[in-house]
Each structure stands twice: as structure tokens, then as C-alpha cells.
Amino acid sequence: MSASTANAAAPAGSYFGRKVGSLSKERRWAxxxxxxxxxxFALFFLAPPIYMxxxxxxxxxxxxxxxxxxxxVRDPTLENYGAILxxxxxxxxxxNSAIVTVLVVSVTMxxxxxxxxxxxxxxxxxSQTLATGVFLTYLVPETLLFIPLYQIVGGLGLLNSIWxxxxxxxxxxxxFCTWIMIGYFASIPKELDEAALIDGANWMQMLTKIFIPVALPGIIAATIFAFTVSWAAFVYPTSFITTPDSMPLTIGIVSQLVRADTFAWGQIMAGSLLAALPPVILYALLMDYYIAGLTAGATKG
Known part of the structure; x- marks a missing residue:
């Protein structure tokens, strides 16, 4: 190698070296x-459940x-859990919560x-306008809907009933579940539709044999959302349910463990943790499958 070539290569090499070092440093800081x-954020969000x-x-x-x-805790005890269970x-x-959640999730899906x-x-x-309107209905808060819904439910004679x-x-x-599913169905290649139509499939066969298996991650995401909302709802059961026999967990724990100005804090916390256990288990069981499904291509297999 000539001297001129070596001199030209040295600045280039040092430049790239500085560039790589700079990127590595920036990546470490990131x-x-x-x-x-x-x-x-973990400490901030985990503080309430740890305190409970x-x-x-x-x-x-x-x-x-x-x-x-x-x-x-000076004298740990399990009497709160024993009293609740x-x-x-x-x-x-x-x-009551289990029955309502299973029925609502089934109807929703x-x-x-x-x-x-x-x-x-x-x-x-x-169709596009209707799809947008479906999502906009989700943005209407419960605090505006529970009064007219109370009149509807009362007119049907379903107050104080899980139905x-x-x-x-x-x-x-x-x-919201419909909006999630629209996105997943729209992302499926149209070639699958055309191939199914050529093979003589009707719309229902296309849905059950192609779209549902391919869009399974979206169905799981929608199911998790519907389960969480149904299990944790508070405003509607507070408005529509006043008898203990029909109360779900969300209001049953509070209504039965708070007497005037007396709060059974130990039992309230134990009951709240037990009530939060089913969603935690659901997320733990389905999250890995959900994430894995997101990485699968629509035409895979």
C-alpha cells in the first residue's frame, strides 16, 4: 500500500471508529x-398492590x-383471607361475577x-362511516349512559338482577372489540378471499376457516379486553344492583365490608386481591400466546 493510500485510509478508519464509539455510547445511555x-414506573405502579x-x-x-x-407487618395473620373465603x-x-363475565364475553365476541x-x-x-361510528360509541363515558340505561333496565324489570x-x-x-377485530381482518391479504371464493367457499366458511384462525391474536386481545371490563365494572353494578344476592365482586366487597364509618381494611384488601386474581391469571396464561401470534404472518403455513 502506498503512503498516499495509507494516509487516506487512516482518517476514514478513525472517522468510522469514532462513529461506532459514539453510537455505542449513545446506545448505552439509551x-x-x-x-x-x-x-x-414499576415502583410507582406496584406500590398500591404491594401495600394492599x-x-x-x-x-x-x-x-x-x-x-x-x-x-x-408486626404480627402477620391469615384471618382476613379466612374470613373472606x-x-x-x-x-x-x-x-355472580363469573356468570356475568362469561356471558358478556361470549355475547361480545x-x-x-x-x-x-x-x-x-x-x-x-x-361501511367506513359505520365502522368509525362504532368506535366513537366507545368514547361515550359510563357516567353519561347509566341514567338512560337505568330507565331502560328498570322498564324491562331487570334491576337487581345479573341479567x-x-x-x-x-x-x-x-x-372497542369490534374496532380491534376490524383492524385485524383488514390486515389479512385479499388473496385469501379470492382463493376461497374460487374454491367455492361462502362468506361464513371464509370467516370460520380462514379469518378466525388467522386473526386469532386479535380475538385473544378482544377477549382479554372484554373479560377485564366485565370483571372490573363498577359504575353500572353500583347503579343497577342494591340487593347482596345479585352483587358482583366489585361492589359486593365494598358494600358488605364498609359499615357506616367502620372499614374492615384487612378484609377489604384481602378481598380486593382475591378479586384481582382471575384477570392476572388470564393475562399470565394468554400473554405469551398473544405476543407469539402477533409475529405470525397471515399467509403462514
Whole structure:
């Protein structure tokens, strides 16, 4: 190599070396910043459930004692969990929530899948406007809807009944689940439609044999959303249910464990943690499958 070539190569090599070093340094700072932010957010969002767990192991006397640290348990006890699990009324609340959630999720997914398939693939006049209108209905808050819905439910004689909740919960779940499914169905290649039509398939066969298997991640996401909303709803059951026999967990725990100005904090925290357990289990079981499904191509297999 000549001297002129070596002199020309040296500045270029040093330039690229500085560039790589600069990128590595920037990447390290980005990773450090990301981990710091994640730790801060984790501490911020995990503080309430950790405090609830600590309080659930305390006796009523220890909870009322304000001299010690609220983050420490001096005399751990399981009596709060025993009182909750041994109470037939709590089991009744759990059964009501389970029945309502299963029915609402089933109704929601049937309506959402059919509506999303029609709006995404069966193009007709006004389909795009109707799809946008479906999503906009989800933006209307519950605090504006519960009064007219109360009159409707009362007129049907479904107050103080879990069937009233089954009737009104889909107003929260169907619009958003339909919007999710529209996006997944619209992303499926149109070549699959054409191949199915050439093979003589009708619209229902296309839905059940092509679209539902391919859009399974979207169906799982919509199911998780519908389950979470149905299980954790508070405004509607508070408005429509006043008898303990028909109460779901969300209002049953509060209504039965709060007496005037007396709060059974230990049992309230234990009941709240037990009520939060089914959604946590659902997310733990389905999240890996959901993420894996997102990476699968529509024409895979």
C-alpha cells in the first residue's frame, strides 16, 4: 500500500471508529435511561398492590395503630383471607361475577367478530362511516349512559338482577372489540378471499376457516379486553344492583365490608386481591400466546 493510500485510509478508519464509539455510547445511555424509567414506573405502579398485600396480613388493631410504619407487618395473620373465603356471601359475589363475565364475553365476541368481518371485508355503502361510528360509541363515558340505561333496565324489570348487567355491559365491550377485530381482518391479504371464493367457499366458511384462525391474536386481545371490563365494572353494578344476592365482586366487597364509618381494611384488601386474581391469571396464561401470534404472518403455513 502506498503512503498516499495509507494516509487516506487512516482518517476514514478513525472517522468510522469514532462513529461506532459514539453510537455505542449513545446506545448505552439509551439503555440506562430506559431501565431507570422502567424501574421508576414499576415502583410507582406496584406500590398500591404491594401495600394492599401488606395490609391484608395485618389485624384490625394493627391497621388502626398509626404509630408504626404502614409498610411493615408486626404480627402477620391469615384471618382476613379466612374470613373472606369462609363467607358464603363472598362466594356468591364471585359466582355472580363469573356468570356475568362469561356471558358478556361470549355475547361480545359473537357480535364483534360478525360485525368486524362485515365491516372490514364485505364492503358496502357507508361501511367506513359505520365502522368509525362504532368506535366513537366507545368514547361515550359510563357516567353519561347509566341514567338512560337505568330507565331502560328498570322498564324491562331487570334491576337487581345479573341479567341487567349482561344486557348493559356489551355497550362497553362490543364497540372497542369490534374496532380491534376490524383492524385485524383488514390486515389479512385479499388473496385469501379470492382463493376461497374460487374454491367455492361462502362468506361464513371464509370467516370460520380462514379469518378466525388467522386473526386469532386479535380475538385473544378482544377477549382479554372484554373479560377485564366485565370483571372490573363498577359504575353500572353500583347503579343497577342494591340487593347482596345479585352483587358482583366489585361492589359486593365494598358494600358488605364498609359499615357506616367502620372499614374492615384487612378484609377489604384481602378481598380486593382475591378479586384481582382471575384477570392476572388470564393475562399470565394468554400473554405469551398473544405476543407469539402477533409475529405470525397471515399467509403462514
Amino acid at each position: 439503555l440506562v435511561s430506559a431501565y431507570v424509567c422502567l424501574v421508576i 398485600l401488606i395490609t391484608s396480613f395485618k389485624t384490625s388493631a394493627e391497621v388502626a395503630n398509626m404509630s408504626g410504619s404502614p409498610w411493615l 369462609g363467607d358464603p356471601m363472598f362466594l356468591r359475589f364471585f359466582l 359473537v357480535i364483534s367478530v360478525l360485525a368486524a368481518f362485515s365491516l372490514a371485508r364485505m364492503k358496502f355503502w357507508g 341487567g348487567l349482561v344486557l348493559v355491559y356489551p355497550t362497553l365491550t362490543v364497540p
